[in-house]
Amino acid sequence: MKKLINAPEDVVREALEGMQAAHADRLRICFDPFYVVRKDATAKGKVALVSGGGSGHEPMHGGFVGYGMLDAACPGHVFTSPTPDQMYEAGKAANGGAGVLQIVKNYTGDVMNFDMAADMLRDEGIAVESVLTDDDVAVEDSLYTAGRRGVGLTVLMEKLLGAAAEKGMDLAGLKALGDRIRASGRSMGMALTPCTVPHLGKPSFELAENEMEVGIGIHGEPGRHRVPIAKADEVAAMLMEPVLSDLPFKAGESIILFVNGMGGTPLIELYIVYRKAAEIAAKHGLTVSRSLVGSYITSLEMAGTSVTALRCDDTLLGLWDAPVNTPALRWGV
Amino acid sequence: MKKLINAPEDVVREALEGMQAAHADRLRICFDPFYVVRKDATAKGKVALVSGGGSGHEPMHGGFVGYGMLDAACPGHVFTSPTPDQMYEAGKAANGGAGVLQIVKNYTGDVMNFDMAADMLRDEGIAVESVLTDDDVAVEDSLYTAGRRGVGLTVLMEKLLGAAAEKGMDLAGLKALGDRIRASGRSMGMALTPCTVPHLGKPSFELAENEMEVGIGIHGEPGRHRVPIAKADEVAAMLMEPVLSDLPFKAGESIILFVNGMGGTPLIELYIVYRKAAEIAAKHGLTVSRSLVGSYITSLEMAGTSVTALRCDDTLLGLWDAPVNTPALRWGV
């Protein structure tokens, strides 16, 4: 296992210590239990946005804590949902009196743990709402299953709701806006290589030199299909077509297009994928109004990419353009 | 070769097309010859900052074009210095009447090509100065060799000189400031894995599962020593100690500390390295006044890291904090 770590059991704590040292001007990190919170208290009357999930997806979520985005984030162990006590403490620390909005990726563990934390916060008289992301079209949806995974849309969700919260939107409004965003975005990902969970010490699946996995999530799990490696343009099409036809996005609509790297793929390749993804969007009659290209929701050192399309109107574009000041996403301030 | 590309010969052009599509609001990209330039013309009287180098180091340099940093960047083929005609055209396009400052990494090819371009620009009556970066302590310096490589310091140099140029500093002032920065910064890097140049199709060197290379550059070349893989804390020490003792940095001084990813290393690992690098700096009596953690000067999909320390005073810190608005580095605006 080739990683810049010390011991598997220390990965999360030491990375948080590094974050604390690098961003002491803006973040406060609690180590027992683990959570990341803005250094400045949440403004009175502003809804606190709390997210979290397993570690290994950096910069998500801790790197998105800051003005215009999250108020707090709870990192779990690598690929493991954090626990209710973390979410409870983070919610209490971040609460500014206007309640807590939880942004939860749709995984059984995350949903159950956040639910318990919400109950604990409500027991203390704090209003709590939750917004789910379940944008991964690679997973077949059904009433009888765990449903779809939350992936790339989570980044856009956190940015947009963060901007709305900063503008003073109340808890009910944020919940409704979050549900609208949830219903308007879709994603799909692929991997050229697997990743290695530190405490496992070996790749979570094996891929031959000429194979890739299509329809992967962000936890090193195998995808839906294993196919021969293909050119970037073909990969972009394999991801974009299911994404666009799922919602479906309709000609004339405007989208935010997000091409994400899985952690081990360099930016030069992401731009090559973006090039084709934007071309495919245009071919479908869509206007790409905003774009994001980079590794924002990762799966350790996995090589691969995911695309996310979010249908947007002027309200969402305004929220997208609003100032944000976090370690990983920053503009306008 | 597992890469999200189409054909090796199209990598640079297609990545530039993707950049153009993603950043059309702020960048203009010329395709014959290749260069990236700000969409808005350089302000009259502002010195134009032009850099460039082989591709494969993204976001450097194209991702650093924008307010407060570069005016233009010339991408060469992968790991190949761009040609004088690119630099000449980029210089002409970016010149705002106050001359052109070239920021050149110290490689034989880059230096010779930029020199030729400078002569061509001077022939047209444009004032040109060049600043070199040669911060890699892994390379032994001597009068009789090509000297040290320019690596991580280049990112800091482009940020700081960009801020100074924006504030109206003239060409001679920028050249002097650049030389001071050059004399105040040192770097060193290591690799856990090699990288594969697209047109070569196979890794530029081989590393066993239990080996790493220390003292690598950013062009996939082997390093100075091959050693057994070590813990992140040991790696941080292997890089920081030679960096700090080379200048040498002295107790009581203030530094900007930059922990860089080589392209295939995820952020969670960089924070673990940063943690120890900051600790080592503190142990040497240094104050880490600013920090940067991320993959800013890469070597395709190589896994590994480099550290850069730059001695700084209030002037440099002020320039560091000044607004910057580029695709890859942005704050204050």
Added chain:
Amino acid sequence: MSAFSLSQALAWIKAAAQSIDANAAHLSELDAAIGDGDHGANMARGMAAVTKKIDSAPPADLAALFKSVGMTLLSSVGGASGPLYGGFFLELGKQSAGKTELDAAGLAAVLGAGLGDIRRRGKAEPGDKTMVDALIPAIDALAAASDLAQGTAKAAETARAAATATAPMLARKGRASYLGERSIGHQDPGANSVALLFAALAQACA
């Protein structure tokens, strides 16, 4: 043995902690095949925390023990199994309030209530390829027995067989459900940790 009291319960939890620790790598490998490869690490971390907790603050009765186990698992396991096993033991705590001894039927009833909590929370049906597929038949086997030692032995055997029998199932809950057809042919990790828990229970009641 005819009754399950605090000493058996403590022996159960300690044996379970040891067995989970010894089998952590195997559980994680099962999870790597159809999930995210952390089930063994999650459970081992949780059971180690439990051991530390009950060593430092020995619980006075069954209810206190199970509550302590549940709370500790909740705040140390994470993932899907954290709330499921956490809630399971919290429910065991509630159900054994005021009780000092349980016979086979009584223990089965308490465990059944714990299973009820898992099913309420996780909404898994039998055949969905989850821990529920090992819990149901194991608890049924215990409920059908009159002797605690024999009943728990039978339950352990049943849980083991049921865990193995999850292999051909198509996962409809948890991470393995994302794999669809590709989940077939691999045993469910949670059903396997259930089998370890019941083996430890049988050992403690032998």
Added chain:
Amino acid sequence: MSAFSLSQALAWIKAAAQSIDANAAHLSELDAAIGDGDHGANMARGMAAVTKKIDSAPPADLAALFKSVGMTLLSSVGGASGPLYGGFFLELGKQSAGKTELDAAGLAAVLGAGLGDIRRRGKAEPGDKTMVDALIPAIDALAAASDLAQGTAKAAETARAAATATAPMLARKGRASYLGERSIGHQDPGANSVALLFAALAQACA
């Protein structure tokens, strides 16, 4: 053959382009061992551009041909070899201005001027493990000959041997210098492209 004129020069450049193209992978592999693995691709891209250029705009004389080759290499090769080979051919162009025929000594003088440009620009000394180590003995060999065919053949042979002889050298210029001691044992890629150029020259003058 006794004189080197435009037709030999054109034949040289075309043969060189073909040979560089055929050996590009080998040159890049040599460069991968002690540099960045692009020398073959750089030279092949440059010589392909040269071929295209002189096919579309056939030069009128030696000076025009070499200037065109130099300018094209400058704007298409990049790296260290771009300015070095570009400057070399530009110098050949200057030196052959007004000349239609060169004998062995004349050609050696022109090539020697080109070498001078490379040495001014690159500041490499003999033994630094660069293209200079192949150029010096090859041009010397041509200068010592009276017959062009024999002289270029001897020069080609010498360049080839000199390229091979760079292997034990410690690199002091270019990227290979970063490797220090580890550069020893590998041939210099630029010296090898020089050997290919001289083989093509001998072929064109045979």
